[in-house]
Amino acid sequence: MRPRVTMAAVLREFNAPLEIEQVPLPADLPPGSALVRVTRTTLCGTDAHLWQGVLPFVGLPQVLGHEMVGEVVALGQHADRDALGRPITHGTRLVWSESVCGSCYGCTVLREPVLCADRGYGFRQRADKWPFVIGGLTQYTYVPPGAHRLVVPDAMPDTWAASAGCAVKTVLRAFANAGGVRPESTVVIQGAGPLGLVGTALARATGAGRVITIGGPANRLAIAREYGADVTISIDEVSDPDERVALVEELTEARGAELVFDFAGSPSANREGVLMCGQRGKHVVVGLAGPQAMPVPMDVVMGREIQVIGSLNGDVSDLDRSLRFLTAFRDRFDWDAMFDAPVGLSGADGAIKAMAAMTAVKAVIDPALDFEEISG
Structure with missing residues (x-):
């Protein structure tokens, strides 16, 4: 049965504790969209800056986190293939890019999705407005139709795959732009x-x-x-x-x-x-x-x-190269050295504060660690 609500760590006030609460999920899935059970979210410095209110124009409440990986629990029509044409079914593990409109000057003439005029950055999504949650500090999250997704290789750890969604793809794009x-x-x-x-x-x-x-x-x-x-x-x-x-x-x-x-x-x-x-x-x-x-x-x-x-973030091509980069150099670089031990959603507030204080290199959230405790 498809979940209708999710427990999430919600930012309601800048520099205030995240609140664990129930957030609705879309009742219907438009064509091209998906619903995913989040298996791992890694936090980024931008998440800490958002929590601190460095971008005061951000609408609250919202669910932070833009580096995540998850397993499909529901699919809208025409959402059964990834960006490389590989099949997607229930249980498929995915990463995805920010959604793009596909029709603006940046998308069509420049052919640069990162320059989309209506790019679906997580901080644009309020938790009290449809589709409620596209962030990662949650049990389930919504993947919009315009978000290009990729099937994650079986051998890749969840934490690495999540980090590819911003930290790694941003760096690869910067080097390519240079x-x-x-x-x-x-x-x-x-x-x-x-x-x-x-x-x-x-x-x-x-x-x-x-x-x-x-x-x-x-x-x-x-x-x-x-x-x-x-x-x-x-x-x-x-x-x-x-x-x-x-x-x-x-x-x-x-x-x-x-x-x-x-x-x-x-x-x-x-x-x-x-x-x-x-x-x-x-x-x-x-x-x-x-x-x-x-x-x-x-x-x-x-x-x-x-x-x-x-150089601005990255698109699905950078995301694909990120997955391959992490895999190709897994024996040369200890990627796990960057990551803290995972905590549950109940530890998300401490994790984001640790990122802000730079006592954590890269905090990791596994919503399933306290699933029973939160969902009760």
């Missing part, structure tokens, strides 16, 4: 959160000559070194942005880096990133610096012929 990595190049990774750690691994896997990872705290930088960083720079020990720029200049014999990726989103990140670039270098902006961002020295951009490249 045009790849030359074997002799120096790559600077700004940020040692999940994106920065995956970026460090990808820079090493694609043959960078030197990888420099900047961030904190110490436990994250230790993982960065395990993932291939030749040098790590602690923002706790080197708190002055100009000193960090000087260190990169010294490490590159005053030439600067060929590639600098902003996976940090701090107010000084883009200024630092441009100054760390060498002549004809590329600074790829992925992080959201916020309203207090330091000005970018455009004279340096012009004088060194630096390319500043924006």
Whole structure:
């Protein structure tokens, strides 16, 4: 029998505890849609920022979480194939992209789903309006018709598959937008959160000559070194942005880096990133610096012929490549080193606070761990 309600961890007030409560599910499934039992959700820095109210325009209440994997429990008409044409039935394990309209300029002319004018980001969905829940901090979630989905390989752990939905696909798209990595190049990774750690691994896997990872705290930088960083720079020990720029200049014999990726989103990140670039270098902006961002020295951009490249999340093609990347390098990188031990929905509030405090690298939620306790 298809569930009509779900227990979910609901954000009703910024910086307040998440509330475990019953949320309705769509009574009918439109063509192309699906209902999924969430088997694992991994939290992202964006979830912590949403909880903190960094994006105050977000409507409340809502169910956070945009990296999840789950098993199909119900399908609308014409939803029985994934993006690669593989069959989907009850019990099939899926990951999926944000929904897109398929008819706007970004979707049709540019053929870039990430630029869809009506992209279904989770923070746009209120929990008190249909379809109520498209997030991951819930037992069941709704997959909209325009969300391209992929069948998850049998051998892939749920946690890895969930993380592919944002952290991994965002990094792969950023590297693709940068045009790849030359074997002799120096790559600077700004940020040692999940994106920065995956970026460090990808820079090493694609043959960078030197990888420099900047961030904190110490436990994250230790993982960065395990993932291939030749040098790590602690923002706790080197708190002055100009000193960090000087260190990169010294490490590159005053030439600067060929590639600098902003996976940090701090107010000084883009200024630092441009100054760390060498002549004809590329600074790829992925992080959201916020309203207090330091000005970018455009004279340096012009004088060194630096390319500043924006990169936004990822689409289903990036998601597919993410699943294959995680599988291909499973013996080279200990992906599990990024993840905390799973907790149930009742632990979601503590998990998101741990992400905000950076005491967790990547928190993991398994709604089934306290299913009986919550559903009673």
